[in-house]
Amino acid sequence: MSEEKGNKFDRVIAAGENRYKVPGMYRDWFLDYASYVMLDRAVPYIEDGLKPVQRRILHALKINEDGRYHKVAGIVGDTMKFHPHGDASIYDALVSIQQKELLIDGQGNWGNILTGDGAAAMRYIEAKLSKFALEVVFNPKITEWVPTYDRANMEPVALPIKFPFLLAQGSKGIGVGLKILILPHNFNELLDAAIAALKGEGFDLYPDFPTAGIADCSKYNGGLRGSRVRIRATITKSDKKTLVIKDIPFGETTGSVIASIVAANDSGKIKIKRIDDYSSDKVEIVLQLYNDISPDKTIDALYACTKCAVTISPNSVVIKDGKPEFMTINDILSYCAFHTQDLFEKELNVTLSELEDDWHRMSLEKIFFEMKVYRVLENDAKTWEAQIDDVMNTMLEYQHIVKKPISNDDILKLVEKPVRKISKFDIKAADERLRSTEDQIAKVKYNLEHLTDYTIAHFKNIKNKYGAAHPRLTRIEEFENINAQKVVVANAKLYANFATGFVGLDEKNIDNATFVCECSDIDDIIVFMKNGDYYVTSVKDKTFIGKDIIHISVFKKGDNRTIYNTIYQDGKGGIYFVKRFAVTSITKNKFYNFTQGKPDSTALYFSANPNGEAETIRIHFRPRPKLKKTSENYDFANIAVKGRSSRGNIISRFPIQRIQLKAKGVSTIGGKDIWFDADINRLNDAQRGQYLG
Structure with missing residues (x-):
């Protein structure tokens, strides 16, 4: 190997001015490096489900197997005879295998995957092969052997593992331009699936995480690129003021979950009175709430705003026939069975x-x-x-x-x-x-x-x-999407200068700011302007929307109860139209117009009605000869609610001087379902508590 490297450097040195040509260096060296990382470090082999360092650790343990525990420092030293990358990578890989509690039995402090505590130093802990490993992993009579990197010893090309170990343990790694993530699966379900594969029967496999939790695998798609698994912690309501987190999402620790809860609390998205962590071999994080905070709403907010819920994107890649190959979990299982x-x-x-x-x-x-x-x-x-x-x-x-x-x-x-x-x-x-x-x-x-x-x-x-x-730890179920904007606590105030068109949360940076409403810093807002333009955007500290704002409010996607009533003039000197419409879905950061889009169109009257109210207005016409009526009343209940792109009905062909509200209206749409939350003694429409009707 050293001679080959020397020859490469000799060629570069002897190449004169051509030695700086990047394409040749990229072709000859970078691709060699990329292939090396893929084949010898990052990606597991499908034959035994192991990366080279894992295989060498197990081989070293087998050589010294005598039924007794051995110091990990000694095991690491023995493995270095086969592995050319130093003791740190070997120690980390050894700890990772042991924490799966399948192939290696450990003695001493091996850390805690729940709390994130690390294992003790290698001189303090001991290990040996498990009975399971001795039964299914080794058989030197059918093992292919190759010389080690220094040709001083022999090592196995692949261990004859008679079990789908790769899918039981899972694997992750980063190659050159490639991320590998194969999720762990349940021991017993893998065996049942292997039997089904040998019988030619169908089977389904879903992840099972050592941290337990709840998983939505509706978009698992066999673990291929583009698949997605959503994972939530199990949160229970101990009493009206207490929530208990009993497990955590895969890849997180109790420390990272608590830190995310503290961050959400500090930003005002949730309100937590106190956090106590009693976790050891099991997760137990206790959250104390204030008296006026709904525990059900807080659970939804924890899922929406903290690491109590995470999304993982698997990417199932293995080395097969000497090269990386994307394979589904079912294909890997079938290969392992046969x-x-x-x-x-x-x-x-x-x-x-x-x-x-x-x-x-x-x-x-x-x-x-x-x-x-x-x-x-x-x-x-x-x-x-x-x-x-x-x-x-x-x-x-x-x-x-x-x-x-x-x-x-x-x-x-x-x-x-x-x-x-x-x-x-x-x-x-x-x-x-x-x-x-x-x-x-x-x-x-x-x-x-x-x-x-x-x-x-x-x-x-x-x-x-x-x-x-090895019982199943993770519960499989489909989740409903939680709209974070509906469950977070209003932690900010929205201000605007209606004339200049600036909107934001920072009152000090907006001249002549007017308070609009309370909101959260993750809300979307909808803004209507006098020329008929309207626009949805995320709330920021300060942003320019457009001059002559006539209405601003928090936008709720899918809201079909908020009805906008308006009268507008269709272009300069044009006819006047009346319309009622709702905005239920819209592309963010894109301007729309509720008029017919002619230049110089103007909204003369506009109101937003959260329950579809239809008010009565008084329309005053501009005086002119032979005008029979100078004003008339109009009830918005006389016009149906239509789509936001409809033009509306003609209300007048005569010039309108002004419009004034005569009487507030009542709702013109059906009643709203109401629930009673006994924990905080409040009514709500978010389906929390007892349904009242």
Whole structure:
């Protein structure tokens, strides 16, 4: 390896002015580096589900396996014989494997994935292979070996793991231009799915996280790029003033969750009186609320504004046939199931060959002693080779009894045995050993003929032995989307200068600011202007919308109860129209117009009605000759609510001088469903508490 690097540098140095050409360097070096990171560091191999450092750790543990715990410092040192990247990466990988509690048994302080506490130093903790690992991971007889990086030792290309370990443990890593994230799955469900795959039946797999929680896997899509899993902590209501967080989302710790709650509380999105963390081997974060704060609304706000809810985007990538390949979780599972079957075929063939060799050896021994062939050695012969030939010729008379050709090596092994008196008991024992070996051969051949059933029996066996220790921790269910704007506490005030068109939360930076309403700093606002333009945008400290603002309010997407009543003139000197409309959905940061869009159109009257009220107005016309009526009343209840793009109805062809409110109206739409929240003794329309009607 060092010679190859030296040759590359020599070429660059000798290239003169051409040594600075980037394309050649990129082609020759960067792609080599990218391939190295993919194949040797970041991406797991589909054959055993391991990255190289993980495989080398398990190999080092197996070499020193004696049933006792060993210092991790020693294990790391042994692994460095195979791994060229130092002790830190080995130690971190070893801790990560042990925390999955599947292949490595640990003794000492190995950290806590719930609280984020790190493991103790490597000199203080000990480890050994688990019983499960010893049963399903190793078999040197069918393992392919290659020299290590320094050619001083041999290491396995892939371990013959007879279990879908990659999907049980999960994997994550960052390659060159590629992020890998394979989520962990349930031990028992993987075995059931492997059995189904071998039977040709369908199966579904969903993640199961060691941190438990609740997962929405409706967009899991087999873990491919573009898939998404939403995860929430389990939050229960202990009493009217107390919430308890009992588990956390995957990838988070109690510390990160608490920090996010504190940040949301400090910004005013939620109101928490006190936080207590009693977590150890189980999560228990207790939140104390103020008397006037709804616990149900706070739970929704915690999901919307803190790390009590997270979204994970898996990207399932493995090394297959020497290159990265995107595969679904189901495809990986099926590959592992049939790969296990192939491994058993290799194991059984090796076992069959060994048994047949044993049967051949024992048969020759029986013939040699029972037929007194050893007496040939008592005959006179000129040379030792001649005696061997005589024994060979005599043994060949019994060739029809054995199944393999008798070789010179077989004869040499026979004559090297001490000639001893063979009793009747010895002959019977030899016959029993032969019959036992024949039974074993028959059993192995049967298993080879029924390889699928044999593999299924293996999966059932390890499920019966180890499955009870791996119950499902994560609950699978679909979530409803939580609109953060509806559940956060109003933590800000909205101000505006209606004439200049500036809007924002910072009163000091807006000249002649007028208070509009209370809001939160994550709300959207809708702004209407005199020329008919309206616009939805996120609230900011200060932003310019447009001059001559006539209405501002917090925008609620999907709100079909807020009805806007308006009278506008269609262009300069045009006809006057009246319309009622709702704005339920709109593209943010894009201008719309509720008039017909002619230049110089003007809104003469505008009102926003949160419950669809229809007021009565008095319209005063501009005086002119032969005008019969100088004013008239108009009730907005006489016009139906239509879409925001409709032009409305003609209300007058005569010039209007002014419009004034005569009487406030009542709602023209159906009643609103109301609930009673007994925890804070308040009515609400957010479906919290007892439904009243």
